[in-house]
Amino acid sequence: MLLGSGELGKEFTIAAQRLGNQVIAVDRYPNAPAMQVADESEVISMLSEEDLERVVSKHQPDYIIPEIEAIRTEKLAEFEQRGITVIPTAKATHYTMNRDRIRELAHSGLGVRTAKYAYATTLAEMQATAQEIGFPNVVKPVMSSSGKGQSVVANAAEVETAWNYAIDGSRGDSQKVIIEEFINFEIEITLLTIKQWNSPTIFCPPIGHRQERGDYQESWQPAEITPAQLSDAQAIATKVTNALGGAGIFGVEFFITADEVIFSELSPRPHDTGMVTLISQNLNEFELHLRAVLGLAIPNIIQYAPAASAVILASEQSDSIYFTGVDKALNTPDVDVRLFGKPDSRPYRRMGVTLAKAETTELARAKAVAAASQITIVDR
Incomplete structure (x- = not known):
């Protein structure tokens, strides 16, 4: 059962179904992206203990996988006590759904450098x-x-x-x-950290990203950081995720300065900047999350080539949309497009991403941004 059914949940649902799993997609509005590909769906307020109790009792899921923050996390601990596996754990979800708790754990509890x-x-x-x-x-x-x-x-x-x-x-x-x-950083990175039930923690190559209005606009892999910086980031990510427990993929964000690797935030699930792995790796972040959750082997993670993603943003409010320019975007070799299927748009809402591979990350970024600029969201 997915609690939250956006674009990340949609890709996870596809990965889960390919390995024979049944998925119930839950969100606060109908026809959310993951609902369009899930086996069943429910529309509820995930801040309502009564609504959560009703859908969990109805479907009896083996796993509950939160995808968003607006969840009554206290209820998850109750489900966990009944024998339902909450990913990564009810405790981890409770910590990470609130920036104050995860910051206190990292800084005060673990002695990790933060802003x-x-x-x-x-x-x-x-x-x-x-x-x-x-x-x-x-x-x-x-x-x-x-x-x-x-x-x-x-x-x-x-x-x-x-x-x-x-x-x-x-x-x-x-x-x-x-x-x-305010940290005067050289680069922000996401380190996709895969915590496994009975195997060592492993990592994807680091992902660089650029934000506007606090939301990611581009991501690219690999991020150009030094081996020492990568080692420091991996050590911090391991320390924090070990404290949270459970299994699954964590998107651990860092500020990289000339002198320090500084912990920023953590998401206990696939990360939006990690959508670049849909084109860059043999196993994307959603497949890695699924394998870790189910205790399946992850023999290796191979990056095919430098790669990038760029967001496709809405500019207007509309409840009836279509896209133009997808054909133009796909004319470029090694470019792909993911349209999320969100039922309506609003200014700056993320409606899709373009993905690109190239000989260098700079070229991949340029290709992804150019492809995204060719796609227009039109009000019917």
Whole structure:
């Protein structure tokens, strides 16, 4: 049972069905991407304990796999006690669905280097805290996904706008934000970390990514970091995921500076920047997640070539859309397109990605961005 049925859940569903699994896709709205390919679907509020109880009792899943943050995570522990496997674990899901808990675990519990940070639950608290952290700083809701509600605050005059944006972008019933020091990084990376039940933790080649408005716009693999930086990132990722337990793929994000590898965030599931693996690897991140969850062997991970992804964004609100330019995008060799099948659009909503391979990551990025620019979302 998938709790959350977006584009990541859709690709995971396809991978699961190819190995004979039955998938129930659950989300808060009908016809979500994963529902279009799943065996069964349910539309509920995942913040409702009663709704969660009803669909779990109805379907009796062997595995519950959360895909989004807006879930009543306390209920997952109850399901786990009944013998249902929660991925990666109910504890891990509870920690990682909230930025404050995972940050405290990494920084205070494990001694991992993170950005300097503090919290606020009111505008007045945020104004005072932002002054203590210093400007510029980064403000995020403690509970959100895909960068929603995140902004960089340059000075005190921008604090109120950032507070309102963070609260609007918060998922669930949280009214809490985290204020972080701004890290002058050379590159941001995602290290896809595969934690297995009875085998060592393994990694995909590091993925670089570029964000706007707190949401990823491009990703590329491999990211150009030094062997020492990669070793440090792998050690930190292993330390944090070991503390969380369970099995599955984790998207562990880092800031890489000239002198440090700094832990940023962690998602206990396939990562949006990892969609590049749909073209770059012999086993994509969704297949790796499935194998780790089911305890199946992962003999090797092979990267075929430098590769990149670029997002296809909506610019308007519409509940009836179609795409033009897909044929043009696919005219370029080693380019592919994934349209997610979301039933409606809104400004900056991610509606698909283009994927590209090339001789270098720079060429792959250019091909992916060019392909994405050829695709237009049209209101019927």
